[in-house]
Structure formats: structure tokens, C-alpha cells
Amino acid sequence: MIADPIPLPPMPGQRLARGTARLLRSMDHAVLTEFTPVRGLRVDLISLGPKGELWVVECKSGRADFRADRKWQGYLDWCDRYFWAVDGDFPVDLLPEETGLIHADAFGAAITRMAPEIRLAGARRVKVQRDFARAAALRLQALSDPQAFIAGVS
Amino acid sequence: MIADPIPLPPMPGQRLARGTARLLRSMDHAVLTEFTPVRGLRVDLISLGPKGELWVVECKSGRADFRADRKWQGYLDWCDRYFWAVDGDFPVDLLPEETGLIHADAFGAAITRMAPEIRLAGARRVKVQRDFARAAALRLQALSDPQAFIAGVS
Secondary structure, eight states, X not given: OOOOOOOOOSSHHHHHHHHHHHHHHXXXXXXXXXXXXXXXXXXXXXXXXXXXXXXXXXXXXXXXXXXXXXXXXXXXXXXXXXEEEEOTTSOGGGSOTTSEEEEEOSSOEEEEEOOOOOOOOHHHHHHHHHHXXXXXXXXXXXXHOGGGGSTTOO | OOOOOOOOOSSHHHHHHHHHHHHHHHXXXXXXEEEEEETTEEEEEEEEOTTOOEEEEEEOOSHHHHHTOOOHXXXXXXXXXXXXXXXXXXOGGXXXXXXXXXXXXXXXXXXXXXXXXXXXXXHHHHHHHHHHHHHHHHHHHHHHOGGGGSTTOO
């Protein structure tokens, strides 16, 4: 008997993100999607490890998706390690060597090249962890009690 | 026309928690329920304010519920301000004066007595914020991708 299928995320980038998030979870990292560390920058995945490590992962579905990203170098300033997540067909020679590489599909992922560690300064780390915590908790409350977000509640 | 009712939380403590969480949300605090700052201690609500303030709120449905709590003084060590949340019938004379007081129902809440501020030391604040962030993000991922939590995913 075949179990009820869980629907795949519809977009290629979302599939890479799901598999990568599962990998990070298996490494005891807590993962948040679509995080905005600073106005104008939004990362696909940010994870917080058990010792406070902050990793950022950008998911790229193909050459055009990578070429269109003119902001990625800005992400380096908001994490200790930076990775790309791509599928098996992606032309990895495009990717800068000093970044990490994750091969992913919707069901899982593996680290092909560990990213170098460039540790955040203390004040920025505290800010990112605080913003991460607040973003995650606000999303949880929005799911559990949508009315809390209606204007006028006090 | 009457809108479809959103079901009330079934337990009195959960109703207090929902209303209190709405109050905290309106004060720009991000709220997490049922948080364990350290093994053996679980708080009903913890919130993280925009400047990193950490507040803890214990919800008490009545005299017996308060009297049964032998751990509350331990919570003081994990927040900058500590509050009780109770309904309008609660005998507030039972509550220690040096703690905050919130009057709540399922729909909202108000601060009746602000808690004194006893600021956490820096290292503990960083630890609580990190644990808060990780707990919230893990719960979000469990909701969005339950299969990420099945043993063996890697």
C-alpha cells in the first residue's frame, strides 16, 4: 500500500529549500526560511546551530537564477558560513570557490563543499539571533492565533 | 450576520495565555509558549521585545493553580521582568508584590502592575535568546515539513 503523498513544493527553489532544511535539521540546526537580516536583503534559508553558528543558504534553480542575483555578496556579512544549494544539473563552475556548496532535492541534501568560516562580530551576532528569534515567534503566533495580528487588538 | 466563531482554547490557562500573547504582540513583543529555559523549568509564555527585553508570564487559573506552583521563583532567573496573568476573579492578594500582574481573558489583556526590571547578565541573555530562536524555528519547521522530523532523514 502506498502512503498518501505529501505534495511537493511547486517551485524548484522551494524544493531545494525543503531538502536543504531537512539536512540542516539533521545537523541540529534550527532553520528559518525567507529571513530579512536587514532592509533590502532577504535570504532563502538561515540556520542557527547548537553553539550559535549562523549559516545562510541561497537556493539557485539554474544558471539564470544565479546570474540574476546581484545581492549575494551582501549576505556574507550576516552569517558565519555561506552556502549555495543547487540540484545535480547545476553548472557548479559558475559558483565562487570561497563559498559553500550543497546539493539538494526536495527530499534531502548533502554538503559537497564546506563553506569557510568567517565569524560574525559579537554585536551583529546578537542582533541577528534576536531578529531570528522574533521573526520565528511572530510567524508561529500568526499560525496559532491569526486574530492576534488584526489591527486594534490590545 | 455573525462571523464563524474561532474556537476558544479549551483550558482556562490557555485562554489566559492567548489573551496575554495578544497583549504582548500589541507591544511589539514576539511571544513563545511553553518554553523550557533550562531542564525542569517550563514557562507558560516568554516574550522578546524589540530591544531584546525578555519577559516571562505564568498564567494562573485560580488559587489552587497558584498554590501548586513550587517553581515560580526559579523563573525569575531567566527573564528581565516576571508577570502573573490571571482573570478578574483571581484573589490577587495571594501574589507577591515584587512581581508583575496582567489581567487577561481569551481575547486580550492589560498590565495591572508593571513588573520590576532585574536585567539578565549578558551571557545568560545570549543563551536564552539563542534557545528561544531555536525552539521557535524548530516548531515552525515541524509545522511546515513534518517529515523533516522523522528519524533517518539526512
